[in-house]
Amino acid sequence: MPSTDLSGGLAVAHFRMSFLSDQHSLLFPREWLREQLGKTYIAEQGIGHLNGEAVYVFELAEALELPGLSLENMRHFMMDGRLVLFRLLAFASQIGTWAREHRFCGSCGQAMQQAVGHRMMQCQPCRVQQYPRLxxxxxxxxxxxxxxxxxxxxxxxxxxxxxxxxxxxxxxxxxxxxxxxxxxxxxxxxxxxxxxxxxxxxxxxxxxxxxxxxxxxxxxxxxxxxxxxxxxxxxxxxxxxxxxxxxxxxxxxxxxxxxxxxxxxxxxx
Structure with missing residues (x-):
């Protein structure tokens, strides 16, 4: 679920089914990753827990490479057999994509707002609601x-x-x-x-x-x-x-x- 807590946990950075990776990992301390990304992300969403630690996804505005980090396609992690990690990334990718595609209302064009307490984007002027879809x-x-x-x-x-x-x-x-x-x-x-x-x-x-x-x-x-x-x-x-x-x-x-x-x-x- 979305979180208003700005500290703690781990995070991944996602762009169009790819994740920032340093060739060893793509899960980084959340605060550190936020500092590296600056203003280049357009949404942040909670995606659950891994080994008892909260995990979040930063949805990137554009393809991004940072010193020591580059984008790795999610299919790579499906192929190498790390199924627990792949399921986490799969969910992160779906939620990140949803957040990217529902920043604006499809009915009136106004900016959508994140609902409090559950995963839903809503338009205040025309009351359109958008949930993650399958x-x-x-x-x-x-x-x-x-x-x-x-x-x-x-x-x-x-x-x-x-x-x-x-x-x-x-x-x-x-x-x-x-x-x-x-x-x-x-x-x-x-x-x-x-x-x-x-x-x-x-x-x-x-x-x-x-x-x-x-x-x-x-x-x-x-x-x-x-x-x-x-x-x-x-x-x-x-x-x-x-x-x-x-x-x-x-x-x-x-x-x-x-x-x-x-x-x-x-x-x-």
Whole structure:
């Protein structure tokens, strides 16, 4: 929660899903970091505790490098396996992004004010209130026996394929989203849609709902500008896959384990 206490605790400095780091740490004494930043931050928010010590995030006005400090992308910390730290940074990034994007009222353009006692921005003139938001989206592994449907977005690293994903639209259930996105992205019809698990995905504020579905009919026709390539891959001959600790990789590994009789993986919580 936001805090009026200006002393004590640890802090991170965030800008567009990156954090100031000295290559050894990105958690610094809060007062020291505030002094280094001067007037370059636009918001300060409490984000919880780590090992019993309060932690805060300073949202930077612009990309900033200080002597001995440089910006490190948050994905780095997801990849290196420090999950406790990554979850803290994920929350910091989402709250920092929210604070940046709600400094002014979207209705009348006036400056928003931080509410006292809970995390909410409010506009005094027109009484608009803004809370941190999540965008619901689905991700689905579509299978056909020993084959898994995987696709490539133009944004992916070279060679990597993943499960299909997409955002839910207004007045749409998440199950309808699964059907619609598969139909739009690869022109296939699916059936036996089954919810598996979810994962908060802070790039920047998604809630991923993971599904498994079975192929029903159709031929793959990738959606222009959205899907660079999509193919059926045999479970014994898969392309490069998303990183461990992602829900996409978990859904793929889960189906492999079930199909091959292996121990089922665990999605890091």
């Amino acid at each position: 965008s619901p989206c689905m991700i689905v592994v579509v299978t056909r026996g020993d084959e898994i449907l995987l696709g490539r977005s133009p944004r992916f690293i070279s060679g990597m394929y993943s499960a299909l994903a997409g955002y839910a639209e207004p007045n749409e259930t998440i199950e309808h989203c699964v059907e619609r996105e598969v139909r739009e992205e690869v022109s296939l019809e699916i059936e036996n849609i089954r919810y598996i698990t979810s994962q908060n995905w802070p790039f920047p504020h998604s809630m991923m709902f993971g599904f498994h579905a079975q192929y029903k009919s159709g031929e793959i026709i990738p959606q222009p500008d959205e899907i660079e390539d999509a193919q059926w891959f045999n479970i014994h001959d898969l392309p490069p896959l998303p990183a461990k600790n992602t829900i996409a990789r978990y859904l793929i590994d889960l189906y492999l384990a079930q199909r091959l009789g292996h121990v089922e993986p665990v999605l890091p919580g």
